[in-house]
Amino acid sequence: MPAYAGPAAARTGDIAGTLRLLAYLAFACALIVLDHQGGWLTRARQQAQLLMQPLWAVAGWPGAIVDSISDDAGTRSSLIAENRRLRNEMLVNDARLAKLRAAAADNERMRAMLGVVQRGKLDVQLAPILDIDLDPTRQRVVLDAGSSDGVRVGQVVIDAGGVVGQVIAVTPMHATTLLLTDPDHALPVAVLRNGVRLVAYGTGRSDRLALASIPLSSDVKVGDVVVTSGLGKRFPAGFPVGTISALRPDESRAFLVGDVKPAAQLDRGRDVLLLRRAPERPVIGPVDPALASNATSTMPAAAGTLAPAMPATSVPARVAPVPATSVPATTVPAAPSTQVRARARHARTG
């Protein structure tokens, strides 16, 4: 009975205890380092995570119950108000849709004239979010759909607003999604107005993304809409990412850094869409032909850097298998470096 250990007995017990502590600490450190580096441990981890599924499912119940209660408890007046609002929205959206349909028809005709391959339609799958909190320092979300529903690692997750993130781990019942705002996430983006390509990094806060190394000469303004650029082939091009909310010079005063307010509802929506098949062709680029021609005339060499960056052939957005943890996402070093090169050239010509 070690209920009260005397001083003499404690001495030997102390040494044995310390040794055991050191052994366990060493083991824990080894695990941490192995997991941090990401290697064979990721596979073992995925297997072991299977065991956690029932736990996640049970932990998701309270959230689901609260949701269903708040649905059930909607009073008549609030339902009427919501109905009215939705009907109005539908009217407005119908009107918009009619206009868009005309534009889409025009677009198709022009694409046909250009001999461009038809852009594939979006093929999506609705997945509910399992309302549980994971590690608070990470921006992750668990989806209540897994490999048995056809979810794969690397799939892009969007919602009505825009890009939400990507799937980084899948078990038969659940899938873990890395949000755009996770500090480990980087996303190749383009400014919709003029096609300036940038990389948006997660900040760890769900209301902000960071843009780094924006050339001073590039025409980027507060309020610009940022969309995915399709570089890196993980995220298809043209999905809204957010709007630029602030721009300021970085430490070197040679570049700007910017804040982006995400377009998607990253803090607890209820459902998201999983992109089954990405549209086959990037839909944006330097959209403004005047600007593009301007660029080629002032910086002839810059056109060379622009052209290969936009995949001209219709490459099906293939999803490369990635290690589940610490995914550096689609970090595309090409985007900022071309920007840097373009800037350098600009400085030389100007």
Next chain:
Amino acid sequence: MPVSLVVALLLGLLPLPAPIAPLRPYWLALVVAYWVLEEPERAGLGFAFFIGVIADLSFGNLLGEQALRLTILAFILQRFRARMRFFPLSQQALAIGALLLNDRIVTAVLHLALGEPALPPLAWAAPAIGMVLWPPLFYVLDALRLRAWRHR
């Protein structure tokens, strides 16, 4: 014992409103601390390590992080167990608060060393909540344990 640990894991996963989410007490540490104090022949360093690995898997953080934290916690508790058992509950709560704060420091250092994202500033207040929760948790677990004994 297993039921209390599963409940602690669930409480750790339960969704909280985003503004107060960092204030979530480290339930698992409290429960592990209880068992290390009360049943040292069954709950030792290996127990803490094992629970930590399970927690790592379920919370999706770095494998081994919570194992490390809980092992350190269990070790300190084992050292001071003889003394802690004779503390009044309020003093015990203070000691547990200090342990949880130490645990936060360990986490912060670990994250800093590995370049992981830092803890939100509010998370430093969580040990105080854990401290407040210790006496009621102790009573509840004690009552459950003694009843289980009586039924045996």
